[in-house]
Amino acid sequence: xxxxxxxIFLGLILLPRDANCADEKVNIIPDVVYGHKYGMxxxxxxxxxxxxxxxxxxxMVSGGWYSRWTEPQNMQGWFNPLLKEGFTVxxxxxxxxxxFKIPEVVEDVRRSVRFIRRHAEKYGxxxxxxxxxxxxxxxxxxxxxxxxxxQGDPNATDPVLKNSDRVAAVAAYYxxxxxxxxxxxxxxxxxxxxxxxxxxxxxxDFSPLLHVTPDDAPTLLIHGDQDExxxxxxSNNIMKRFQEQKVPAELIVIKDAAHGxxxxxQNRARQAxxxxxxxxxxxx
Numbered sequence: 062x063x064x065x066x067x068x069i070f071l072g073l074i075l076l077p078r079d080a081n082c083a084d085e086k087v088n089i090i091p092d093v094v095y096g097h098k099y100g101m102x103x104x105x106x107x108x109x110x111x112x113x114x115x116x117x118x119x120x121m122v123s124g125g126w127y128s129r130w131t132e133p134q135n136m137q138g139w140f141n142p143l144l145k146e147g148f149t150v151x152x153x154x155x156x157x158x159x160x161f162k163i164p165e166v167v168e169d170v171r172r173s174v175r176f177i178r179r180h181a182e183k184y185g186x187x188x189x190x191x192x193x194x195x196x197x198x199x200x201x202x203x204x205x206x207x208x209x210x211x212q213g214d215p216n217a218t219d220p221v222l223k224n225s226d227r228v229a230a231v232a233a234y235y236x237x238x239x240x241x242x243x244x245x246x247x248x249x250x251x252x253x254x255x256x257x258x259x260x261x262x263x264x265x266d267f268s269p270l271l272h273v274t275p276d277d278a279p280t281l282l283i284h285g286d287q288d289e290x291x292x293x294x295x296s297n298n299i300m301k302r303f304q305e306q307k308v309p310a311e312l313i314v315i316k317d318a319a320h321g322x323x324x325x326x327q328n329r330a331r332q333a334x335x336x337x338x339x340x341x342x343x344x345x
Contacts (some may be wrong), residue, residue: 086110086111087108087109087110087111087137087144088107088108088109089106089107089108089109089133089134089137090106090107090109091106091133092104092106093105093106093107095172095173095176095177095221096169096172096173096176096221098156098165098169099156099160101156103154103155103156103169103172103173104154105119105151105152105153105154105173105177106133106136106151106152107149107150107151107152107184108133108136108137108140108144108149108150108151108152109149109184109185110144110145110147110148110149112147113147113148113149113185113186114146114147114148114343115147115185115186115187115190115343116147116148116149116186116187116190116191116192116338116342116343117148117149117150117151117177117181117184117186117187117190117191117192118143118148118149118150118151118191118192118193118194118338118342119150119151119153119170119173119174119177119191119192119193119194119228120139120140120150120151120152120153120193120194120195120199121153121155121170121193121194121195121198121199121200121202121203122152122153122154122155122195122199123155123166123195123197123198123199123201123202124196124197124198124199125158125197125198125253125254125256126155126157126158126161126162126163126166126198126254126256126257127157127158127159127198127256128154128155128156128157128158128166129154129157130154133152136152140152142331142332142334142335143334143335143338146335146338146339148335148338148342149184149185149186151173151177151184153170153173155169155170155173155202156169158254158255158256159255159256161256162255162256162257162258162259163240163256163257163259163267164259164263164266164267166202166256167202167205167267170202170205170206171206171210171226172221172222172226174191174193174206174210174224174225174226174227174228175213175221175222175223175224175225175226176221176224177191178191178224178225178226179220179221179223179224189229190229190342190343191228191229191342192228192229192230192231192232192278192338192341192342193206193207193228193230193231193232194231194232194233194334194338195233195234195236196233196234196235196236196321197234197235197236197237197290197291197320198237198256199233199234200233200234200235200236200237201233201236201237201238201240201269203231203232203233203236204231204233204236204238204269204280204299205267205269206226206227206228206231206278207228207231207269207277207278207280208269208272208273208274208277208278209269209272210225210226210227210228210278211225211226211227212225212227213225213226227278228278229278229279229341229342230278230279230280230281230337230338230341230342231278231279231280231281232280232281232283232333232334232337232338233280233281233282233283233296234283234284234322234330235283235284235285235288235290235291235293235295235296235320236269236282236284236291236295236296237291237295238268238269238270238295238296238298238299239268239269239270239271239295239298240257240264240267240268241261241264241265241268243257243264244257244258244259244260244261244263244264245261269299270295270298270299270302273299273302273303273305273306273308274306274308275306275307275308277303277306277308278308278341279308279309279310279337279340279341280303280308280309280310280311281310281311281313281333281334281337282296282299282300282310282311282312282313283312283313283315283322283330283333283334284296284312284313284314284315285314285315285316285317285318285319285320285322285326286314286315286316286317286318287317287318287319288318288319288320289319289320290319290320291320293314296312297312300312309341311337313329313330313333315329315330
């Protein structure tokens with residue numbers, strides 16, 4: 062049961078494989094190394110459409126803050142709606158739970174944005190047209206990037222760290238937005254997801270709800286109203302903050318949907334993501 066729940070938290074347990082994936086003229090660059098830790102490589106895969114539109118979308122591969130490798134060709138069906146519109150997709154993996162906790166995971170995904178920005182020309186994208194997208198834990202990481210970015214450290218000895226980790230748009234499925242309630246030894250989440258087992262007094266630093274400001278990236282939230290793993294209150298609460306701070310944001314509530322969308326709910330959510338990025342990454 063524990064492993065099943067971890068996969069559900071990924072938000073990708075029902076990964077679609079479009080029948081026409083093989084017909085799409087997509088160039089895949091697998092296993093690009095964007096950093097190292099503990100002697101291991103941090104990697105992402107690049108999916109380049111035949112006719113790129115200049116914008117890039119980073120997809121956070123994260124469920125329960127576990128980040129698993131999957132054959133890139135098996136992921137293309139998930140990204141086809143974006144690829145058909147010309148978006149270049151970066152499938153980003155971070156240092157995974159149970160070895161790494163949320164503070165270390167966040168450091169990794171920040172680095173992925175900095176690395177891609179530094180090498181944007183190489184991948185055919187504009188460094189100011191980068192979006193981020195994820196589900197569940199991946200949605201949480203996407204919101205972290207959307208609400209707590211920085212301009213980089215000009216004095217860093219590592220050239221990657223001199224670059225900003227700011228993104229221009231965010232899309233998040235059923236994201237945890239306040240993890241203070243999870244980072245508690247009395248919480249079932251704490252014991253189910255090892256990435257939450259870090260100092261409780263740091264939890265606020267990694268709760269997007271607490272960091273909403275007017276300069277945040279435009280954000281799309283999609284949540285099922287029957288989600289019992291990450292209650293819809295997480296999206297409702299941060300949506301209220303976005304409205305208060307006048308951040309462009311939208312919450313799509315999918316009726317009767319639980320954690321992990323199926324069938325038409327999944328199609329609706331994916332199309333909404335495409336439309337969001339077209340609006341905020343392609344509009345001058």
